[in-house]
Structures are given as structure tokens and as C-alpha cells.
Amino acid sequence: MATTTKDRLIEATAELFRHQGYSATGVKEIVDAARAPFGSMYHFFPGGKEELGAATIRWSGAMYGELIEIFYADTSDPVAATRQFFEAAADTVRDTDYTDACPIATVALEVASTSDPLRRATADVFESWLVQLDAHFARNGLTKTQARSLSVSLFCLLEGAFLLARATREHRHIRAAGRTAAAAVRDALEHRASTVARRR
Amino acid sequence: MATTTKDRLIEATAELFRHQGYSATGVKEIVDAARAPFGSMYHFFPGGKEELGAATIRWSGAMYGELIEIFYADTSDPVAATRQFFEAAADTVRDTDYTDACPIATVALEVASTSDPLRRATADVFESWLVQLDAHFARNGLTKTQARSLSVSLFCLLEGAFLLARATREHRHIRAAGRTAAAAVRDALEHRASTVARRR
């Protein structure tokens, strides 16, 4: 067997969290979905639902981080990468009946004011995504400050678009946000060029 | 007494939803917070928690809609209005210890795939906000298509910034998103001007 019980628990939890969030997901529901014995969950995660939740948030975050790399790593055109990333996100959301958007946004909002360990896990994941984007934009000549500002804007546009698209069941909102995002990247790169030119 | 039991139920629910979402909020918790008898809830909302939830979503949406009007209604400078709106949002989030952001985003993500009546309520509220923004931008000379695109982008930037700020407990993310939002408004208005100029 390729997957271990622990892996199945995390993957099943990730799927349930993305679909219905943290509070609405029961432990019983998780172990059933993972085809795992009840006791095993408390063997691997002695901290219970909260510890499993934190592990799932970090695992989902790493998965999504790899997706970001796929789009931004091997390109010298961040504008195109941004456009393609948002288009792919829109396609996925549409094709999965508006369930498969951000894997941790729902949980992040639920726990932000109610569980510090879980809130911290979501914060770490979001920050890691921003760091990834920062690096790619810095590679294209932006200063740290410029890159961070751009990364934050792209993050907000994507997460906000996921929220709006899931609520309204209209994937075109993600495409609209994607056009704004691509424009923001283009403007940032142009501003870099003009800054460099002015310095000479 | 000024407030009715029904009003107190909705207001207490709104507060709890904003803080911890839909699933984590118990009916018992609601009636306690509203200082309302248990049975009264089922008198005013025979549909139970779901009906009260829908009413709360629509009420909260109307409240926040009024806030949008305050910033955009009596100004001929949508760029400044946008900047001020995001700044005010950042201040509020900071001053309320990162609880008082979007009143319905958490619930919207929770119910998007699990309850169509509630999902529809959140969709109606979001759409009403977009319509409000559309009108203000159209008043400043943008076409319907341009206005809608801009409204969607501002919505996404704000909602994404709320998510990021609550998770990381850093209000500066909202201010960063606000700068991008203000720039997007300025660009849209400039593009309008150039289009008009070209047509002449």
C-alpha cells in the first residue's frame, strides 16, 4: 500500500476542510472518509482534531505552494504566468462545481479569532506563499518592498475572487480579478524599468 | 425598550458569525447573547438556525452596504474614497483585535457548498455591494463593463486583505491592498479620459 494511514487522514481532512470548513467537519466523518480506525487518529495526532487540523493546513499549504512554483518558476514572463494562474484557477473552480478553490481560506477565517495554533498555521502558510511570490518578482528586478506589495495584491485578488466565485457560482469573477492582477504585475515591472532608467 | 427580540437575535447572531462563523455558533449561544428566550427564536424564525442565518446575512450585508455609501456617495473623487475606505477598514480591524472585518465572508465560504439558501443570501449581498460600487463608478464616466470590472477588483482586494490580515494579525496588508485598489481606480478613470479623448 502506497499511502499510510496518517497520510490518508490528512488528505481526507484536507478535502473536507476545503469543502465545508473546520467546525462542520466531524472527527467521525474524517476517519470514515480516510477509511481509518478511530483510535488511529488519536495515535497519530494526540492533540486531537486541532492537531490534525494544523497538520492538514500546513500540508495543504505546501501542496498549493508547489502549484505556485509550477506557474512562476520556469518563466521570465510573470505577467503571462499571473494570467495563466488565474485562468487555471477559474477553470478548476468551474470544473469542480465551485468547491476546489483555496484549500485553507475557509478554515483561516473560522479559526482566526478562536484558535491561536490553527490561526498561526494559516498565517505561516499564507506568509510562505508571499515569500515564494516575492522571490520570483525580485528575480525580475523588483525591490523587496515592491515585490512584497505586489505579492500581497495578487494574494488578495485571488482569495477575494475565490470567495466571490464560490458564493455567486460565477467563475468569470476570477478571470476579471486575473486581468487586474496581470495589469498590476505589468505596471510594477514597468515602474521598475522607469526607475532604473531614471537612475542612470 | 427600543430593540425588539427579533432585532436582538439578528444582531447577536451577526456578531457571533463575524467572530466565529456559522457552524461554530450554537443556537443556545445565540439566544443567550441576545437575552432572548429559546422558543422565541423558533417563533420568529420557524426555519430554525438556517432561516435566522439567512436573515442575519442579509441584515449584515445591508449594514455594510450603508458603510460603502458613506464613503462613495458624496464625493467626486473615487480614488480618495477608495483610499479612505481601506484605511478605515484597516483601522477598524486593528482596533477590534482582528475580529471586525467582513461580516459575512466566513459564513459565505462555510456554506458555499453546503447550503444553497445561505449561499444565495451571501451571493445576493455581494452582488448588491458590486451594484452600489458600479453606480458610483458609472457616475464618474466609466462604462458598465469598466465599472463592473473595477468593482469586482476592489471587492477582491478588500476581502482578500481581510483574510490575510485576520490570519497574520497585520493590518498593513489592508493598507497595501488599499494602495493597489486606489491605483486601479485612478487607472480606470484615466483610461476613461483617454477613451473619450480618442473618440473626439
Next chain:
DNA sequence: GAAGCACTAGAGCGATCGCTCAAGTCGCGC
């Protein structure tokens, strides 16, 4: 083959979930 350990297995704990229901109080129209 015995001992030790990681993991499986699920019955069942007390607490809480959303909700029902019968009984009651209250003010208003007649």
C-alpha cells in the same frame, strides 16, 4: 518463542447539538 512496540479497533463517556412542545404571560379589540 518471548517481549516490546506501533498501530488497529470500536464501545462508550459526558457534553452539546438543533430542535419540539406544552404551558404560560401579556396586551389589544370587542
Next chain:
DNA sequence: GCGCGACTTGAGCGATCGCTCTAGTGCTTC
């Protein structure tokens, strides 16, 4: 003052919540 509908009140329903606990299985190491 009587009747009636609006609203209050809280006990308690069955189901589910997260979790604990004991027992058992199977692999590894002497």
C-alpha cells in the same frame, strides 16, 4: 371582563460532538 393571537419560557428529545479507554493484532528484535 372575555377571548384570542403574539410572544415568552424552559424542560427535554434523539442525535451527534470530540474524545478516552481497553483490548487486540501484527511486525521487529532479541
